[in-house]
Amino acid sequence: MNEFELIRTFFARQPVSRADVAAGIGDDAALLHPPAGQLLAVTSDLLVSGVHFLPDVEPHSLGRKALAVNLSDLAAMGAEPAWFLLNLALPEVDVQWLERFCGGMFDLARAYNVQLVGGDTSRGPLAIGIEAHGFVPEAMALRRSGAKVGDRIYVTGTLGDAAVALRHRLGKQRLSEDDFAAVVEHLDRPTPRVLEGMSLRGLAHSAIDISDGLVADLGHILEQSQAGACIFLDKIPVSPVCRAHITKFGWEAALAMGDDYELCFTVPPHNIGALEKLQFACGLHCIGEIESEPGLRIVDESGGPYRPAFTGHDHFAKLK
Template sequence: MTEFELIRTFFARQPVSRADVAAGIGDDAALLRPPAGQLLAVTSDLLVSGVHFLPDVEPRSLGHKALAVNLSDLAAMGAEPAWFLLNLTMPEADARWLERFCEGMFDLARAYNVQLVGGDTSRGPLAIGIEAHGFVPEAAALRRSDAKIGDRIYVTGTLGDAAVALQHRLGKQRLSEDDFAAVAERLDRPTPRVREGLSLRGLAHSAIDISDGLLADLGHILELSRVGARIFLDKIPLSPVCQAHVGKSGWEAPLAMGDDYELCFTVPPKNIGALEKLQFTCGFHCIGEIEAEPGLRIVDESGRLYDPLFTGHDHFAGK
């Protein structure tokens, strides 16, 4: 199979066709029509075999996750997803693998009406790079740099399940079959909180998606907003499986191991009433407050400051 046969077979035929795409796959560049009066939000993520995913990962899940992590970034900006580019390197053109990969990717694309408009393919070690584009009114964009003193800190969903699932898959801890089934989907097929991000327009001051761990990602908000914060361990939402893990192994999974792809956002007290009227299927929880004093203080159940073993994922830490 040639490169162009591969593109025609697996990528040119897709389930999403948007009216704002004048030219997509098949030309030297895509021709796109951003809506008047809106900012174009652009993000990209690179997933490398052996670094971001295990080499034997199921390709349908990998296709889903490759797109989901980008949609999660758009959600954190309050942006509505529209288009994406795919850059894919792989050792060989495995038709069955590509079929499954595209099923996962395009099922998610259909769910959020996101059209693949171009990219590149090449022979090489397995790696997936996606660049996603979305729209957001300028005044409604959520940024990391706009948290204010007195804001309440919230997270969507629950934290730590993906980390617990990965620890099991790597053989570093053992879960029962039922417990692993309960958390594996959070690692393999995360749900981007796009609808939640759109709902936070005009309510939240700042937001970020939790990919590298709560402490690291909330830390980015604090640094860019030039504020500090206090969070409470007993307020952090956990699933029953993660709660049991924390009881045995400590708080690092929900605090620092990442891969949650939930939203962390800050809301001023005046908007809390409006926030509480929102119906998030994943739920949301207040875990702390933005403060003037720099730094992040973590308070345990007894009221003492908690000192974490580490604070989040960094690809180049210690290199």
């Protein structure tokens, strides 16, 4: 199967067809109709075998996650997803692998009405690059730079499950079969908080998705907003499995190991009532407050300072 047969077989036929796509796969470039009065949000992520995922990862989950991490970036901006490009390097054309990979990717694309409009394929070490596009009304985009002193800091969902699942998969710790089943979906099949991000327009001052770990990603908000923060460990939402892990290994799974793909955002006190009325199905948790003093203070359960052993995922480090 040559490159063009591969494209026709696996990518040209897809489950999403949007009216705002004038030309997609099959031309030298896509022709797209951004809506009037909206900003175009653009993001991209590169996933490399052995760096961002294990070489033997199940391809359906990998395809889904490759798109999910990009939609998570759009969610953090309050953007509605629309289109994406796929750049894929493959060691060889494995038909069964590609069928599974595309199945996972297009399952998620269908769920959020996102159309594949182009990209490229090549022979090489397995790597997946996706560029996603979305829309957000002018002046309504969520930014990292908007946090204000007195804002409350919130996160969606729970943190740390993906890190615990990865440690099990790498043989760094052992979970029971039931416990591993309870956390592995967070690692293999994260859910981008797209609807939640869109709901935060006009309510949140700042936002980011938690991909590299809470400490690192909240730190980006603090740096861009020229502010500090205080968060409380007993307010950080974790699952029972993750909490059991924390009692043995510390809070790094929830604070610093990443791969959570939840949202961290800040909300002024006068918007808290409206925020809580949203009743996110994934859960909503206030973990601290923005302060004027630079830096991030972490307070443990006894009221003392907590200093994590490390502060975030390093893309140039080995999987651990």
